[in-house]
Amino acid sequence: xxxxxxxxxxxxxxxxxxxxxxxxxxxxxxxxxxxxxxxxxxxxxxxxxxxxxxxxxxxxxxxxxxxxxxxxxxxxxxxxxxxxxxxxxxxxxxxxxxxxxxxxxxxxxxxxxxxxxxxxxxxxxxxxxxxxxxxxxxxxxxxxxxxxxxxxxxxxxxxxxxxxxxxxxxxxxxxxxxxxxxxxxxxxxxxxxxxxxxxxxxxxxxxxxxxxxxxxxxxxxxxxxxxxxxxxxxxxxxxxxxxxxxxxxxxxxxxxxxxxxxxxxxxxxxxxxxx
Amino acid sequence: xxxxxxxxxxxxxxxxxxxxxxxxxxxxxxxxxxxxxxxxxxxxxxxxxxxxxxxxxxxxxxxxxxxxxxxxxxxxxxxxxxxxxxxxxxxxxxxxxxxxxxxxxxxxxxxxxxxxxxxxxxxxxxxxxxxxxxxxxxxxxxxxxxxxxxxxxxxxxxxxxxxxxxxxxxxxxxxxxxxxxxxxxxxxxxxxxxxxxxxxxxxxxxxxxxxxxxxxxxxxxxxxxxxxxxxxxxxxxxxxxxxxxxxxxxxxxxxxxxxxxxxxxxxxxxxxxxxxxxxxxxxxxxxxxxxxxxxxxxxxxx
Numbered sequence: 001x002x003x004x005x006x007x008x009x010x011x012x013x014x015x016x017x018x019x020x021x022x023x024x025x026x027x028x029x030x031x032x033x034x035x036x037x038x039x040x041x042x043x044x045x046x047x048x049x050x051x052x053x054x055x056x057x058x059x060x061x062x063x064x065x066x067x068x069x070x071x072x073x074x075x076x077x078x079x080x081x082x083x084x085x086x087x088x089x090x091x092x093x094x095x096x097x098x099x100x101x102x103x104x105x106x107x108x109x110x111x112x113x114x115x116x117x118x119x120x121x122x123x124x125x126x127x128x129x130x131x132x133x134x135x136x137x138x139x140x141x142x143x144x145x146x147x148x149x150x151x152x153x154x155x156x157x158x159x160x161x162x163x164x165x166x167x168x169x170x171x172x173x174x175x176x177x178x179x180x181x182x183x184x185x186x187x188x189x190x191x192x193x194x195x196x197x198x199x200x201x202x203x204x205x206x207x208x209x210x211x212x213x214x215x216x217x218x219x220x221x222x223x224x225x226x227x228x229x230x231x232x233x234x235x236x237x238x239x240x241x242x243x244x245x246x247x248x249x250x251x252x253x254x255x256x257x258x259x260x261x262x263x264x265x266x267x268x269x270x271x272x273x274x275x
Numbered sequence: 276x277x278x279x280x281x282x283x284x285x286x287x288x289x290x291x292x293x294x295x296x297x298x299x300x301x302x303x304x305x306x307x308x309x310x311x312x313x314x315x316x317x318x319x320x321x322x323x324x325x326x327x328x329x330x331x332x333x334x335x336x337x338x339x340x341x342x343x344x345x346x347x348x349x350x351x352x353x354x355x356x357x358x359x360x361x362x363x364x365x366x367x368x369x370x371x372x373x374x375x376x377x378x379x380x381x382x383x384x385x386x387x388x389x390x391x392x393x394x395x396x397x398x399x400x401x402x403x404x405x406x407x408x409x410x411x412x413x414x415x416x417x418x419x420x421x422x423x424x425x426x427x428x429x430x431x432x433x434x435x436x437x438x439x440x441x442x443x444x445x446x447x448x449x450x451x452x453x454x455x456x457x458x459x460x461x462x463x464x465x466x467x468x469x470x471x472x473x474x475x476x477x478x479x480x481x482x483x484x485x486x487x488x489x490x491x492x493x494x495x496x497x498x499x500x501x502x503x504x505x506x507x508x509x510x511x512x513x514x515x516x517x518x519x520x521x522x523x524x525x526x527x528x529x530x531x532x533x534x535x536x537x538x539x540x541x542x543x544x545x546x547x548x549x550x551x552x553x554x555x556x557x558x559x560x561x562x563x564x565x566x567x568x569x570x571x572x573x574x575x576x577x
Contacts, residue, residue: 004378004380006377007373007374007377007378008378009372010362010374010377011366011370011374014366014370015363015366018365019365019558029393083358085361086357086358086359086361087360087361087362089355089357090360090375090415090418091378092327092329093327093350093353093377093428093463094350094378094379095347095350095351095378095379096378145301151448228335231492259410274324274329274330275327
């Protein structure tokens with residue numbers, strides 16, 4: 001079992017590397033993290049917070065858009081493309097289990113995203129710490145950001161793979177991935193904002209709304225990072241982070257639940273693929 | 276008599292309500308090469324999918340080395356090459372084989388030998404994206420030879436290959452059969468597999484029409500030999516009145532005759548030097564035999 005998963009992992013990770021996904025993602029994330037850190041450094045004095053803490057807040061807000069997109073782009077073709085090219089039938093004809101195929105691909109792409117995220121954020125974090133100094137709060141905020149960003153990437157890799165297994169055609173899988181990104185990352189927030197503006201300060205705002213926010217993996221990620229910060233300026237939905245009816249770690253739990261759900265659904269579907 | 280590696284008994288397959296294959300039965304013994312012939316959409320690939328355990332049976336049973344399709348034992352016994360296979364372009368041939376040996380739990384040290392057998396040793400460390408179509412297909416075959424395959428399942432393995440590659444391809448298959456692998460391969464036409472397989476099964480519109488050696492099938496079809504007679508000026512009418520047959524143009528006459536009557540007829544025509552200038556004999560081709568069996572029921576229904 002482990003040998004077969006390791007074989008799938010090795011091939012998938014090699015492909016992610018050869019397709020320059022890891023390099024590209026690392027570059028993009030490093031550039032954005034450095035840009036946010038150095039351009040945002042000016043406000044630090046006025047807000048009495050160190051640069052790492054401030055940057056972790058702004059980077060969390062940006063990562064919500066960027067990391068899911070990178071993860072979905074990396075994963076959407078993994079099953080659909082192989083079904084279209086006839087390669088999956090060959091894999092399925094060997095004694096490998098279907099769930100092992102899904103798990104192997106998932107592991108490889110999660111590791112690819114994790115390498116890109118942690119490498120770029122650690123590089124940027126080290127550069128910022130060297131330039132502006134740091135504090136224990138800043139370091140722990142940065143560590144939370146890196147860990148939860150890897151979690152966020154893992155969720156969207158799993159969702160992308162699951163969609164890929166369902167779509168069975170590259171074009172359809174791409175459409176599903178972009179649609180999912182739009183809904184979970186963009187439209188969901190807009191709908192919630194609309195809801196809160198319509199309901200005012202009623203029961204919706206205090207009881208239902210926070211749960212709706214944390215139910216979305218992207219918002220859960222942002223909430224987890226912002227709720228733990230006292231000094232960072234937050235606005236909009238993120239203002240909610242001040243008045244949560246649950247601890248910030250709920251956000252991490254939501255991410256873990258999404259990962260489990262996407263994994264289960266993906267394996268369920270992979271077992272039913274007729275290649 | 277050794278036990279067959281693959282046995283199908285009255286296997287029926289369906290896509291939803293559409294019947295794809297109806298009551299197909301045959302067996303393949305170790306070391307035997309059976310060609311499954313059929314037109315596009317005859318049900319060949321569907322049958323392969325069922326043998327691989329990718330789709331449920333609507334009826335009948337399939338046994339691979341005595342095991343149900345899709346079980347671990349059955350999948351270990353089968354090595355498969357699909358009709359169209361595209362390996363990731365950025366991987367090298369060696370890496371592709373590493374992947375499949377890994378999935379089969381086979382040692383990696385055989386990879387060099389596999390590459391040698393299909394003639395890819397020199398290209399082993401080049402990206403698959405730089406391979407020609409024939410090389411990609413040979414890599415697919417190498418993948419199908421991993422371990423000691425008990426059943427080689429080759430879905431139209433040579434479609435799109437040039438005659439030389441095709442010849443080499445069948446050479447490798449013969450070698451595998453010589454080592455005891457049962458081979459089931461599908462193909463479009465009979466001409467290609469002549470002298471290259473032991474038996475032939477003809478599938479048409481989802482039904483098995485015939486199975487046997489090529490010679491036996493040709494005998495069973497009992498197709499007429501065609502004699503093409505070129506007559507001297509003005510002699511064609513007389514010849515037709517006497518021998519029958521169909522007139523072509525002014526001086527050509529086509530006469531169909533059974534295998535038994537052939538020699539006698541040729542002797543009589545040979546003595547007609549006064550009226551006949553040339554005599555050509557065309558025995559039924561494999562294509563004729565194939566068409567005969569493919570259309571058998573269509574004719575019977577009409």
